[in-house]
Structure formats: C-alpha cells, structure tokens
Amino acid sequence: MTAAAAVLALLGPLAAPAAADPSADEVRKRLKTAAHQLEVVVEQYNDLRLEVKRGHQEADRLRARIAPLERTAQARSSEVGTIAAAAYRTGRAANVIGLLHSGSPQALGDKLAMLEALGTQRGRAIEALAAANRDVAAAQEGLNALAAKERTQGAKLLAKKRHIEAEIARLDALRFDLGISDLPPILEDPPALPPGAASAAVRFAYAQLGKPYEWGASGPRGYDCSGLTAAAWRAAGVNLPHNARAQYGAVAHIGRGQLRPGDLVFYYGNIQHVGLYVGGGRIIHAPQHGERIRFDRADYQPVHGYGRPRR
Structure with a gap:
C-alpha cells in the first residue's frame, strides 16, 4: 500500500472524467429556452418603441393645440402695440392726459373703459401665450424624459439581446456539430373563406x-x-x-x-x-x-x- 501510494504521488491526481456531450434533445431544449428568452427581450424592446412613439404623438397633439393660442396672443400683442404706437404718433396720448383734466365725465369714462378693455385684452393674450409656453415646455420635458428612458432601457435590452444571441450562436454551432436540422416548413394553400x-x-x-x-x-x-x-x-x-x-x-x-x-x-x-x-x-x-x-x-x-x- 505504501508503494502504491508513492506511485500515485508520482503520477499526480487522476484526471476527472470528461463531461459527456449533451444529447440532441438537450441541445434542442437549451436552444428553445434561449430563443424564448430572446423573444421576451424583443417584445420588451417593441413595447419601449411604442411608448416613445406615443410620447411623440402626444407632443404633436399639444403643439397643434398650442399653435392657435400662440397666434392669437401674438396678434393681440401686435394690435396693442399698433394702437399704442398710433396714439403716440398722433398725439392722442396727450389728448387722453388732457381729458383726465378736462372735467368731462363722459370723455373720461369712455377713455377709461377703452384703456381697461385694452389692458384686459392684452392681459388675456399674454396669459394665453404663457399657458401655451408652459404646455410646450411640459411636452418637451416629457419628450426628453422619454428619450432618456429609450437610451437607458435600449442599451440594457441591446446588451441582453447580444448575450442571448451569443448563447444561441454557440448552441447553433453545437447543433450543427451533432447534425441536428429543422424540418422543412409545411406549405399549404389558404382555405376558402368568406370575403372580408x-x-x-x-x-x-x-x-x-x-x-x-x-x-x-x-x-x-x-x-x-x-x-x-x-x-x-x-x-x-x-x-x-x-x-x-x-x-x-x-x-x-x-x-x-x-x-x-x-x-x-x-x-x-x-x-x-x-x-x-x-x-x-x-x-x-x-x-x-x-x-x-x-x-x-x-x-x-x-x-x-x-x-x-x-x-
């Protein structure tokens, strides 16, 4: 026994038995599992693309709704500016000051009413424009968030996809070595169905x-x-x-x-x-x-x- 132990020591540890190659059924099962995992990733990626697309569509709807508000506000602002400029050129602004001291209650009331209407109109236009700008900013912020999400999740999905595809390529090579091939697809003519x-x-x-x-x-x-x-x-x-x-x-x-x-x-x-x-x-x-x-x-x-x- 001592001699046998010495011989074993000289020969070194016995080599472990080689692992048996997987059977064709095992390879098929592993291929199917890996391919199914890939399909899950694909559907997640498709879902992400749809989410981003919906975000862009929502932003487009916001812009379409905001555009008339912006045009109205700009038109009102331009109208106010035109009236103010005309009053300055014609001296009507000075006439208004004169009216304030003229002691004419009717003229004073008319002018105050005009100024109040002008201020209200301009204030509404400015508020409409501000609201439109807030909506545009909110839409753009949402778009930026969606774009960032697409980049982050897209990178993760792409990395996972590459990992699974590498595994599938390895198993495809093993399937080829074992001579496993898929059956040809069954081709048929479509059944007769009612038009529609x-x-x-x-x-x-x-x-x-x-x-x-x-x-x-x-x-x-x-x-x-x-x-x-x-x-x-x-x-x-x-x-x-x-x-x-x-x-x-x-x-x-x-x-x-x-x-x-x-x-x-x-x-x-x-x-x-x-x-x-x-x-x-x-x-x-x-x-x-x-x-x-x-x-x-x-x-x-x-x-x-x-x-x-x-x-």
Whole structure:
C-alpha cells in the first residue's frame, strides 16, 4: 500500500472524467429556452418603441393645440402695440392726459373703459401665450424624459439581446456539430373563406410561411411574432401595434369556443407571444430565433387569451 501510494504521488491526481456531450434533445431544449428568452427581450424592446412613439404623438397633439393660442396672443400683442404706437404718433396720448383734466365725465369714462378693455385684452393674450409656453415646455420635458428612458432601457435590452444571441450562436454551432436540422416548413394553400378582412389577414399569413423569424421586423423578408400579426391585419386594412401585449389591449377579447380564422391567440401569463388562428385548431406564427414561420397547434404553449381585431 505504501508503494502504491508513492506511485500515485508520482503520477499526480487522476484526471476527472470528461463531461459527456449533451444529447440532441438537450441541445434542442437549451436552444428553445434561449430563443424564448430572446423573444421576451424583443417584445420588451417593441413595447419601449411604442411608448416613445406615443410620447411623440402626444407632443404633436399639444403643439397643434398650442399653435392657435400662440397666434392669437401674438396678434393681440401686435394690435396693442399698433394702437399704442398710433396714439403716440398722433398725439392722442396727450389728448387722453388732457381729458383726465378736462372735467368731462363722459370723455373720461369712455377713455377709461377703452384703456381697461385694452389692458384686459392684452392681459388675456399674454396669459394665453404663457399657458401655451408652459404646455410646450411640459411636452418637451416629457419628450426628453422619454428619450432618456429609450437610451437607458435600449442599451440594457441591446446588451441582453447580444448575450442571448451569443448563447444561441454557440448552441447553433453545437447543433450543427451533432447534425441536428429543422424540418422543412409545411406549405399549404389558404382555405376558402368568406370575403372580408379576416380572410385577407389569413391569406397574407399563408403567403409568409417559410420566411425566417427576424427580431423587431414586420416584413417583408422576415417577422417577429407581433410583426407578423400586425402585418397580416395591416394587409386587411386594420392597424395593430407591433407588440403582443399592446395587441391584446387593442382587440375584442373572445372565448376559445368563439375562435374564427383571423383571430389572434396570445401566449404566456405576461403575453410574450402571439399567433394568427387559421382554423382547424392551428395557428400560423413566427416562433422564435432560428426558426421559420410555420403552423402549430393553437394550444402549443400556455394560452393567455384570444382576441378579434376590430374592423
């Protein structure tokens, strides 16, 4: 035993057994998890873009409302200035002073009334202009806050996105080494549907089958989940926001038994995914990074709810 111990000491510690390579199923599972994480980030980024867009629209509405106030105030101010200048040139200001000493109650009352009206009018114009300027300043402050939020959150989301994409690239390489390949997309002709907006949306979705998932995209070469559903309904003349949660807030909510082709199916508790129902218990959707637009069962993931876009 002493001799054996000496030999082991000379040889050094035994090497640990090499970790077994992950199985194809494990690689697929890890890919799916990483891609799902990326989709969450994409929808957060889409939500942030919508928030900033709404801020700009609100500022535009404020400016449109303020512009007439500014023009009115400026016109009144110019009118007051013109009257004052005319009075100075013609000497009417001196006449007013004379009237104050003329002892004529009627002339004095008329002039005081004119001066009071002039002062009130000018005061209102100045106050209107000041209020307009306050509204513009508030809108600009809101815009600046939104821009700062976009820069801060956008940088965080971009950093997270790059981290997840790096993980997906590593797993893609491992999948390639193991010879794992995705099945080709199933292509079909759209079903015969009654003419209308829903039929147009379904036909559009069928025409996108096989195109790649592309984060933040709404076509024509690729789409993310909410980009596909927004584009499908845009082709039908209905505008939907490019964000799954925002789309859920924009549609009429329906039950599972009410589903018709063209309706939307929303997934996960915090609404991270959306697909377009095409009938027969199936959806067409842009699944996630590394995959192509395809069919899936409507209940392929936990369903949050169902919605019908308002025509």
